[in-house]
Amino acid sequence: MVAPRPGVQLVTRIRRFAPALVLFVAVLFLWxxxxxxxxxxxxxxxxxxxxAAAFAQNLDRLLFVGWFTTKEALGGFLIGCTAGIVVAFAxxxxxxxxxxxxxxxxxxNSVPIIAFAPIVNNWFGVDNxxxxxxxxxxxxxxxxxxxxxxxxxxxxxxxxxxxxxxxxSELQVLLKLRVPNALPYMFNAFKVAxxxxxxxxxxxxxxxxxxxxxxxxxxxxxxxxRFANAWSAIIVASIVGITFYLAVLLAERLxxxxxxxxxxxx
Amino acid sequence: xxxxxxxxxxAGVNKIFNPGSAKETVALRDINLAIEAGSFVSVIGxxxxxxxxxxxxxxxxxxxxAGEVQVKGKPARQARLNQDYGIVFQAPVLFEWRSILKNIQxxxxxxxxxxxxxxxRARELLGLVELTGFExxxxxxxxxxxxxxxxxxxxxxxxPELLLMDEPFGALDEMTRERMNMELHNxxxxxxxxxxxxxxxxxxxxxxxxxxxxxSARPGEIMHVVEVNLPVPRGEHTRAEAAYFEVEREVxxxxxxxxxxxx
Numbered sequence: 001m002v003a004p005r006p007g008v009q010l011v012t013r014i015r016r017f018a019p020a021l022v023l024f025v026a027v028l029f030l031w032x033x034x035x036x037x038x039x040x041x042x043x044x045x046x047x048x049x050x051x052a053a054a055f056a057q058n059l060d061r062l063l064f065v066g067w068f069t070t071k072e073a074l075g076g077f078l079i080g081c082t083a084g085i086v087v088a089f090a091x092x093x094x095x096x097x098x099x100x101x102x103x104x105x106x107x108x109n110s111v112p113i114i115a116f117a118p119i120v121n122n123w124f125g126v127d128n129x130x131x132x133x134x135x136x137x138x139x140x141x142x143x144x145x146x147x148x149x150x151x152x153x154x155x156x157x158x159x160x161x162x163x164x165x166x167x168x169s170e171l172q173v174l175l176k177l178r179v180p181n182a183l184p185y186m187f188n189a190f191k192v193a194x195x196x197x198x199x200x201x202x203x204x205x206x207x208x209x210x211x212x213x214x215x216x217x218x219x220x221x222x223x224x225x226r227f228a229n230a231w232s233a234i235i236v237a238s239i240v241g242i243t244f245y246l247a248v249l250l251a252e253r254l255x256x257x258x259x260x261x262x263x264x265x266x
Numbered sequence: 267x268x269x270x271x272x273x274x275x276x277a278g279v280n281k282i283f284n285p286g287s288a289k290e291t292v293a294l295r296d297i298n299l300a301i302e303a304g305s306f307v308s309v310i311g312x313x314x315x316x317x318x319x320x321x322x323x324x325x326x327x328x329x330x331x332a333g334e335v336q337v338k339g340k341p342a343r344q345a346r347l348n349q350d351y352g353i354v355f356q357a358p359v360l361f362e363w364r365s366i367l368k369n370i371q372x373x374x375x376x377x378x379x380x381x382x383x384x385x386x387r388a389r390e391l392l393g394l395v396e397l398t399g400f401e402x403x404x405x406x407x408x409x410x411x412x413x414x415x416x417x418x419x420x421x422x423x424x425x426p427e428l429l430l431m432d433e434p435f436g437a438l439d440e441m442t443r444e445r446m447n448m449e450l451h452n453x454x455x456x457x458x459x460x461x462x463x464x465x466x467x468x469x470x471x472x473x474x475x476x477x478x479x480x481x482s483a484r485p486g487e488i489m490h491v492v493e494v495n496l497p498v499p500r501g502e503h504t505r506a507e508a509a510y511f512e513v514e515r516e517v518x519x520x521x522x523x524x525x526x527x528x529x
Contacts, residue, residue, distance in 0.1 A: 158359045165353045166373045180363040258363045258404050
């Protein structure tokens, strides 16, 4: 294994991302062109240039509402993931608990949790960010828990035998085998949870929330036919969502550089 | 001359899987066996004859239905808890999140050996299995043969008096296998450890062993014991000796009979 020189690495990187970048620019260009050519109405679809102008004009407000909702998403992510991991460890430790809980968890994972948003708003108050965090937490809880349980239990039987042959204690099997084995599964769940948490926060705001929230900004601007403003807020939501996802990706690279999902990029 | 106590002994051992159910399988029947310390004993037989079951009983990875298995004069379970043996499986079973050096250190870590001592011992072992320079590599960066060498080093980490090997070279190509046989022979001579070796390769068994147990098809029984008196150290020349061919012929003959049992 010879590590490529940094310069060579940079060139290959640019080469790898170049097609995607070209496609992105091309889509924007065609979008702009189509709207001017066919004279599409603003409320149907504003041109990218119009959205960009709205974005620049509302930047302060967008940053404010964007940060407000990001905090909700982040809070919900942390609560939901922590709870999911804690329950998963308890579940994996006691197999009867796992057999009792897993069917419910898998069933609950297919329930559209977002449908509960109006009810939760009622519990904690429409303006309270906690109500949105709770929705996000419940949404991310199930994939987090299910994946962690899988990672802790789907261990190579031969590896378990090796540990047994070496008189490893339950705790040693957990720390030296089950937990490292679970990490790739957990990072997959983190990725799913990162995306879901921003979606969950914005959509639950559609059912009512603080005037400082991104989702409320989008619904209000749309209600007043300022569609370019609504679009610029959607872009903020997308940027936050993508950033969140990339942060998890980076954490994964740092935490489990040995895993095939991370190392197969050469 | 004193009679040495055997390092492994089987007394009237039976192993039945799923007893009482429709899937009931008699894997081993009436196994009586004594393995002397320092010997290299191979177990050979038709597939599904219970070779691996025999080895796993010694390692207390499964328990006999009847009879007793002793290791170093203790019940097999106690021997396992004392880490009295090292084990090598057909697959290397290296942890992908650990470097080669860390993988080799695993049994010592579980025992609570100090980091400094672990490190020293693991580096010695890397030398023994000719993997010096690969300390910081990860398993996926090594070839199959190198991975299996690392797993042998790991099994030797706790300096066991007994090494259990379950078709360790079964997945390797013929050339690599012959080289690994030579290396294993040298390791066996250098360490003086007793080896219990499951294989389905006759040349491998003859080249390595001091004794070969030929097992019959299910239910597995020890049909015949071949004493291999080829001089040690063995090497390339061994495979050309008349005595080598004689033993190989004998094992093949018995293996044919063993297979005939089932059909």
